[in-house]
Amino acid sequence: MTSLSTAVQAASVGHPAYSQTFPCEPSTAEPGRKLVRDVLGIWHLDDLADHAALIVTELIANAARHTPCRSIRLIVGRPSAERVRVGVVDREPSRVPALSQADADDESGRGLLLIDAVADRWGYDLHGSDRRPWGKEVWAEIRVKDDE
Template identity: 40%
Template sequence: MPQPATRARPTGCPGYSETLPRAPESAGTARRLVRVACAVWGLEQLAGDGALIVSELVANAVQYARSSHFRVTITRIEAAKVRIGVVDRSTRLPEPRESSTEEESGRGLALVGELATEWGADPLPWGKRVWAELHGKE
């Protein structure tokens, strides 16, 4: 399994990122990446919610992305603030919807909204970035 790439962002924010295949199994790799990043940064209190959030974002990328791969990023934007992102080649922005209890899917973005301090989607010329921020205690 490839090791996650660690690199400094132009802003000086540390981050982890990895390109993953568009497959359901990639959610496990993305969860591990979030847990590792949070542990390295001493933000273990964010790891559980971060793992759930990245699972939902990856599930959406697996379902809607238009290429064989997508990219997961975890960036420490402040001492106790982490941004988790998934970048794919679909220009379709996510739309939260209400799901009935009988439906097997459709509640992922509602869960992201409940767990994240804030979340959103940025259109890109060739796709989109869906992100969520978690704030811990300093």
């Protein structure tokens, strides 16, 4: 069993979740992947680690590239026994993700396409009131295999 080397917040009620705040920069992808892998190890879901690591890498890259935020919150949760959700919360509600096609010679722009390919579903939720959202969570879910 793996153990988390840094303190993270865990859900005190409801479905289990772990979250941690990180700087909003591309280098956060490495500790983000480690957190996701550690959490999945605790839940005995190591077989989902590669897809979840790819998802968190792309979510962090998108937040770092498309928002002026100084920090993001990475959340790894189990909204149900059948699903794992990886999400990144930032404070830029006006920049919502949109799936687009990158040209063959583009060096970026494929992150959501990759997420769409490996996740069972993905989306975003605005945080705050309808009139004054303060941020958003971009998330992706992976289905837990039936034999778990």
